[in-house]
Amino acid sequence: MSIIDTCSxxxxxxxxxxxxxxxxxxxxxxxxxxxxxxxxxxxGKTTFMQxxxxxxxxxxxxxxxxxxxxxxxxxxxxxxxxxxDLYRLHTPQARELLQSTEGxxxxxxxxxxxxxxxxxxxxxxxxxxxxxxxxxAGRRADIRFTDAALPSSARMEEWRTEVRLPxxxxxxxxxxxxxxxxxxxxxxxxxxxxxxxALLAAGKTHDLLRFIDFHxxxxxxxxxxxPEEEAIWDRWRNRYPNxxxxxxxxxxxxxxxxxxxxxxxxxxxxHLPPPERPRTEQRLLFYADKRVVMDxxxxxxxxxxxxxxxxxxxxxxxxxxxxxxxxxxxxxELFPDGPPL
Numbered sequence: 001m002s003i004i005d006t007c008s009x010x011x012x013x014x015x016x017x018x019x020x021x022x023x024x025x026x027x028x029x030x031x032x033x034x035x036x037x038x039x040x041x042x043x044g045k046t047t048f049m050q051x052x053x054x055x056x057x058x059x060x061x062x063x064x065x066x067x068x069x070x071x072x073x074x075x076x077x078x079x080x081x082x083x084x085d086l087y088r089l090h091t092p093q094a095r096e097l098l099q100s101t102e103g104x105x106x107x108x109x110x111x112x113x114x115x116x117x118x119x120x121x122x123x124x125x126x127x128x129x130x131x132x133x134x135x136x137a138g139r140r141a142d143i144r145f146t147d148a149a150l151p152s153s154a155r156m157e158e159w160r161t162e163v164r165l166p167x168x169x170x171x172x173x174x175x176x177x178x179x180x181x182x183x184x185x186x187x188x189x190x191x192x193x194x195x196x197x198a199l200l201a202a203g204k205t206h207d208l209l210r211f212i213d214f215h216x217x218x219x220x221x222x223x224x225x226x227p228e229e230e231a232i233w234d235r236w237r238n239r240y241p242n243x244x245x246x247x248x249x250x251x252x253x254x255x256x257x258x259x260x261x262x263x264x265x266x267x268x269x270x271h272l273p274p275p276e277r278p279r280t281e282q283r284l285l286f287y288a289d290k291r292v293v294m295d296x297x298x299x300x301x302x303x304x305x306x307x308x309x310x311x312x313x314x315x316x317x318x319x320x321x322x323x324x325x326x327x328x329x330x331x332x333e334l335f336p337d338g339p340p341l
């Protein structure tokens with residue numbers, strides 16, 4: 001059974017609404033994609049769309065297409081953004097307009113999808129739903145993601161058993177997931193869109209095949225591995241030859257239908273040059289992983305010192321220096337008032 005990701009944002013004003021829309025653009029992973037945008041008149045739908053458009057690299061003004069019915073914009077790397085407004089249409093007209101966009105390969109955003117009077121689950125099985133409504137002095141955005149399958153906790157536990165993941169790595173993954181939850185909550189409280197359930201799943205699976213590139217002397221004192229474990233791990237190494245544990249875990253997840261989760265996990269590691277981490281969840285997983293030694297939450301400085309000792313024999317390497325600088329810059333950017341843990 002797959003998990004559905006949701007989030008709710010408290011938006012104080014138009015500036016927060018624009019920022020929320022802009023942050024949604026940093027959580028997109030697949031296309032074609034349909035976004036359903038609901039809310040009464042004046043609830044901030046056009047304002048949210050302006051932020052989304054800006055986050056997608058659109059610099060021209062974005063206005064409501066109420067009278068034109070549709071507007072098209074060229075994005076930066078996501079194809080076209082197609083903005084449909086069904087408000088003035090009767091149901092047959094709304095369905096006809098929607099039908100004319102079948103096969104669209106970019107991002108299709110539909111305002112007033114309720115005009116279609118159809119089962120949205122059947123019509124748009126993979127979508128992002130956004131509902132904007134007044135909430136006291138401000139407004140609230142409720143977002144539901146069905147565009148990315150996520151594994152249940154039971155499924156992830158089955159995977160750990162299947163690959164014989166060592167208990168100390170399991171504990172590390174759970175600790176990283178806890179940090180992921182904390183940093184996600186911090187951003188959500190500021191009105192930033194985060195796929196928290198996807199991020200938690202990424203924390204729990206990011207080192208699923210960590211044994212693929214175990215290093216001699218890097219294991220904690222007292223940790224030993226049985227011949228049976230080594231034989232099982234060798235089979236997985238042979239299945240994913242010449243791959244890092246990040247690449248192998250991503251391949252494992254893709255084979256099981258969890259492509260977005262694979263996209264988050266694959267770039268959490270340390271490489272030179274560093275991989276691009278443009279999505280919010282990719283950046284947060286990278287950061288969370290650098291805040292955990294074994295199963296203990298530590299500062300970036302403590303994590304760097306541990307890495308230097310266990311993998312560099314007391315010396316800093318260009319790779320470790322690069323990840324420390326990136327993680328420190330990310331911490332300052334995301335948490336200018338200090339990290340939440």
